[in-house]
Amino acid sequence: MSGPAAVVYRTGESYAQRDVFGQTLLELVEEDPRVVVLDGDLANSTRSEIVAKARPDRFFMMGIAEQNMAGVAAGMATLGLIPWCVSFACFIANRDLDQLRVVVAQPRLNVKLAGGYSGLLTGKSGKTHQDVSDIATLRAMPNMIVIAPADAVEVAAAMRAANAHDGPVYVRLTRDASPTIFGPDYRFEIGRAVIVREGNDVTIISTGVQTIRALEAADLLAAEGIGAHVLHVPTVKPLDTDAVAAAAQRTGRVVTAEDHTIIGGLGAAVAETLGELAPTPMRRVGIRDTFGESAPNDELLEKYGLTPRHVAEAAREVLRAGDQERGAASRGRP
Amino acid sequence: MTATDLGEARLRELRQLAIENRRLILRAIHRAKAGHLGGPLSCTDMLIALYFEVLRIDPTRPRWEERDRFVLSKGHSSIALYAAMALRGYLPIDELFTFDAIDSRLQGHPDMTALPGLDMSTGSLGQGLSPGVGMALGARFLGKDFRTWVMVGDGDAQEGQIWEAAMVASRYDLDNLTAILDLNGLQQVGWPTEAGYTARARRPPLDQPRERWEAFGWQVLECDGHEIGAFIGACEEARRIRGRPGVIIAHTVKGKGISFMEGEHVWHAKPITDEELAIGLAELDAQEATLAEAVPG
Ligand SMILES: Cc1ncc(C[n+]2csc(CCOP(=O)(O)OP(=O)(O)O)c2C)c(N)n1
Numbered sequence: 001m002s003g004p005a006a007v008v009y010r011t012g013e014s015y016a017q018r019d020v021f022g023q024t025l026l027e028l029v030e031e032d033p034r035v036v037v038l039d040g041d042l043a044n045s046t047r048s049e050i051v052a053k054a055r056p057d058r059f060f061m062m063g064i065a066e067q068n069m070a071g072v073a074a075g076m077a078t079l080g081l082i083p084w085c086v087s088f089a090c091f092i093a094n095r096d097l098d099q100l101r102v103v104v105a106q107p108r109l110n111v112k113l114a115g116g117y118s119g120l121l122t123g124k125s126g127k128t129h130q131d132v133s134d135i136a137t138l139r140a141m142p143n144m145i146v147i148a149p150a151d152a153v154e155v156a157a158a159m160r161a162a163n164a165h166d167g168p169v170y171v172r173l174t175r176d177a178s179p180t181i182f183g184p185d186y187r188f189e190i191g192r193a194v195i196v197r198e199g200n201d202v203t204i205i206s207t208g209v210q211t212i213r214a215l216e217a218a219d220l221l222a223a224e225g226i227g228a229h230v231l232h233v234p235t236v237k238p239l240d241t242d243a244v245a246a247a248a249q250r251t252g253r254v255v256t257a258e259d260h261t262i263i264g265g266l267g268a269a270v271a272e273t274l275g276e277l278a279p280t281p282m283r284r285v286g287i288r289d290t291f292g293e294s295a296p297n298d299e300l301l302e303k304y305g306l307t308p309r310h311v312a313e314a315a316r317e318v319l320r321a322g323d324q325e326r327g328a329a330s331r332g333r334p
Numbered sequence: 335m336t337a338t339d340l341g342e343a344r345l346r347e348l349r350q351l352a353i354e355n356r357r358l359i360l361r362a363i364h365r366a367k368a369g370h371l372g373g374p375l376s377c378t379d380m381l382i383a384l385y386f387e388v389l390r391i392d393p394t395r396p397r398w399e400e401r402d403r404f405v406l407s408k409g410h411s412s413i414a415l416y417a418a419m420a421l422r423g424y425l426p427i428d429e430l431f432t433f434d435a436i437d438s439r440l441q442g443h444p445d446m447t448a449l450p451g452l453d454m455s456t457g458s459l460g461q462g463l464s465p466g467v468g469m470a471l472g473a474r475f476l477g478k479d480f481r482t483w484v485m486v487g488d489g490d491a492q493e494g495q496i497w498e499a500a501m502v503a504s505r506y507d508l509d510n511l512t513a514i515l516d517l518n519g520l521q522q523v524g525w526p527t528e529a530g531y532t533a534r535a536r537r538p539p540l541d542q543p544r545e546r547w548e549a550f551g552w553q554v555l556e557c558d559g560h561e562i563g564a565f566i567g568a569c570e571e572a573r574r575i576r577g578r579p580g581v582i583i584a585h586t587v588k589g590k591g592i593s594f595m596e597g598e599h600v601w602h603a604k605p606i607t608d609e610e611l612a613i614g615l616a617e618l619d620a621q622e623a624t625l626a627e628a629v630p631g
Contacts, residue, residue: 068464068495068498071495072467072468073468075465075471078403079469079476099495103454106447
């Protein structure tokens, strides 16, 4: 391996996902001669400019033309290169959707898609730049893998796994800093969910940075004597259905949490899975079929119901409802 | 290169192959009871020229890394491509009659995962030039000297993505990329003329293709897309362009070769009856006879 050694991210410390993304992209470029970077004129925002500056020979500006960028990536992938297409989530999952379908996913070409600035927290740029449905859109597409990492360690690990996987992968990233929850020995695997906290009263299943807020919700619940079991699901597709069913069965009540619409995202994926494998009373915390707006992060999380307090409240609610349902069920017994 | 450089005998062989390609198109579409005719017939002469003279390819090694790449952006003309590939030896001729059938390698639109030798999957119009740009850019990055050819329809080029790709190709001075515009002036429905919708006439918006491609920084060549010698000459000239991408604007007739299909937009996609097939094949036989008579001595 040549070039810079992989950066180590310290547990508890906060890092912006985009900085980690740019740094890891450079590490991949240095480690793997097949990796090239295509950018849709957002390199300074997404931090792919780290590659543009250090390795201009591996960076291809594609201009503000995402449909063409996806096609160019497909063409390069047929030659054995591994193109990483970088833009905001809202553009990469929407503007070139038909291109992703026809020349990336259908031929299962080895193209990586990095969607920065996903969800509501996009630095006050408002609804045009907030993608609240990218997971739903790309999860529904055959052959597409969808990963939403939680912290710096996982962003780096997920990118390495995505690069090692032969086929299209969408990596959903966020803009701002969040604390690091995984240690240096964390092993990421595509399609594997991880228990990040054990408990026996209620299960919280979350993805992306929302897992950090799920853990804070678990703290709030612990103060009331409620033990929350938190399952982090970085790979929304393929979903770790065994882990989801087991986590649901462990407590008999489920809350899902995501910075994404509750339609078609993680909550929907979990509901689909549990409906077939382990029907369980559940609540979905997420954006409720609406677009966002520009505002500071904390105000957005509050207004759209994504704070740890909202997750904890959903947990209390499903616990109450679960009791009633259980009571009704036992009354119905002969 | 001109027609005479290639030699009259070889040109006659190629014209003969083009007639055979048209026969196979008619018979395969007749058998499938579905598919396109006008567009495939429009680009047949060029596909024969490409697969038999122009492209650096080896049908026994469809994944040969040094091969020229070919992308059919107007993917609905797939049957013409499959027939040319079959004649060239990529697949058995008989397989053409599995076109559109379940489990066939010959999908309605080219599926690169199904048939080796297809360099890109297409069918959603406007998408073919971008992968061509990726192949040309990738070839330069990897130090490979193959050329990438992309055939675009005039309807196909109404998609904005074609012009995104055109912009990026010239920004990167991709002189290892050649586009071929199959300019037959018809599409599926298109725009009416002042006289309204008639069987033949349409008034396309892309009425200044030369100026458009030139404005995007491309070198423009023009030829008759049914004159195989002239087209091969244009391809050779395209290979010599330096410092920017080139486009061959090929003037064509939709439905070329079958009198009742020529310029008739209804034959864009329409199953062909037994009787129509018989008439069409008889016309091709007559063309073949004329070609044979033309042999000097
Ligand atoms: C994005 C997209 N829109 C519509 C179609 C349906 N369609 C198939 S062929 C065609 C007309 C294409 O015209 P042109 O590219 O000029 O081809 P040709 O006339 O040579 O057949 C249309 C509209 C399509 N395949 N893709």
